[in-house]
Amino acid sequence: MNGTTPLRLGTRRSKLAMAQSGQVAEAVRRLTGRPVELVEITTYGDVSREHLAQIGGTGVFVSALRDALLAGEVDFAVHSLKDLPTAQPDDLVLAAVPRREDPRDVLIARDGLTFEELPAGARIGTGSPRRMAQLNAWARTLGKEIETVPVRGNVDTRLGFVTDGELDAVVLAAAGLTRLGRIDVATEFLSPDTVLPAPGQGALAIECAASAAPLAAVLAELDDPHTRAAVTAERSLLAALEAGCSAPVGALADFLGDEQDVPEMRLRGVVGTTDGSTLVQLSTTGPVPASHHDALALGRELAAEMLDKGAAGLMGERAH
Structure with a gap:
């Protein structure tokens, strides 16, 4: 690798994608001493005005970046991990x-x-069937009705629905707001005990061509390692449920213990109907996975338990 030739980092054009790719670019600059330039790429998910559930969700923000990698137009790419299809191509x-x-x-x-303070009939915007299922289920436990309203658009567009009075609230990922320096707009952090995030939410994926072994090593x-073990288990659950990233599936693997001593990993999963009337929510706890295979196995085992409890019938839109 030539030390002065810039490395080309492929990224989506959104403000959030540019922010998180910029952070990775800076880390790679420090690591390699080489300049890194961002190459903006428009994906199908960026230009389609349909809701993710309608266009299938899986890979719509990823395919164009992967095409650019394989064509040699960029050296590596940064994705939001939750957007990645669960099957990893052999050539990447x-x-x-x-x-x-x-x-x-x-x-x-x-x-x-806060959610509990919202009035009956409150209109809450989200483009995610997963969030709709869990928010509606939560409202049912509180004995009140809410209306979940499908929305799309960037962070500013979604926040605008609230400031303009069109919606009472929107739900977004904490990670995105944090990376944009906007987390102060949050009025409540939703506990995973009530709303499980999307598999891989909050994590980034750095991908390159399998043929670029020296770059991959850097x-x-x-x-x-802890993040990789957690998201591997979460995505294994998603894959075993045969669900795409637009399906109403939540999953979170976290570690029980302090930073120095992490003896166990807990994996929680949920599948539900978008009206919140039925949820299948289970968890399992075991030793921290010692290998990629162990993390995959943990996800598959929990998925099998969820399928036994009727999860398959709740997902509606299945991945193809």
Whole structure:
């Protein structure tokens, strides 16, 4: 690798994608001493005005970046991990999964309200069937009705629905707002005990061509083993449920113990109907996976339990 030739980092054009890719670019600059330039790529998910559930979700933000990698137009790419299809192509390598940002969802509501303070009939915007299922289920436990409203658009567009009074609240990922320096707009962090995030939420994926072994070895230094083990288990659950990233599936693997001593990993999963009337929610706890295979097995085992409890009938839109 020539030390002065810039490395080309492929990224989506959105403000959030540019922010998180810029952070990775800076880390790679420090690691390699080489300049890194961002190459903006428009994906199908960026230009389609349909809701993700309608266009299938899986890979719509990823395919164009992967095409650019394979064509040699960029050297590596940064994705939001939750956007990646669960099957990894043989000609590409997931070189690094850096330390994860906060995986939780947050509520941004008018007048600084929390979810429980929202009035009956409150209109809450989200494009995610997963969030709809869990928010509606939560509202049912509180004995109140809410209306979940499908929305699309970037962070500013979604926040605008609340400030303009069109919606009472929207739900977004904490990680995205944090990377944009906007987390102060959140009125409530939603506990995973109530709303499980999307598999891989809050994590980034750094991908390069499998043929670029020297680059992959360098990028691997940005990998965080705990984050990789967690998201591997979450995505294994998603794959075993045969669900795409637009399906109403939530999953979170976290570690029980302190930073120095992490003896166990807990994996939680949920599948539900979008009206919240039925949820299948289970968890399992075991030793921290010692290998990629162990993390995959943990996800598959929990998925099998969820399928036994009727999860398959709740997912509606299945991946093809």
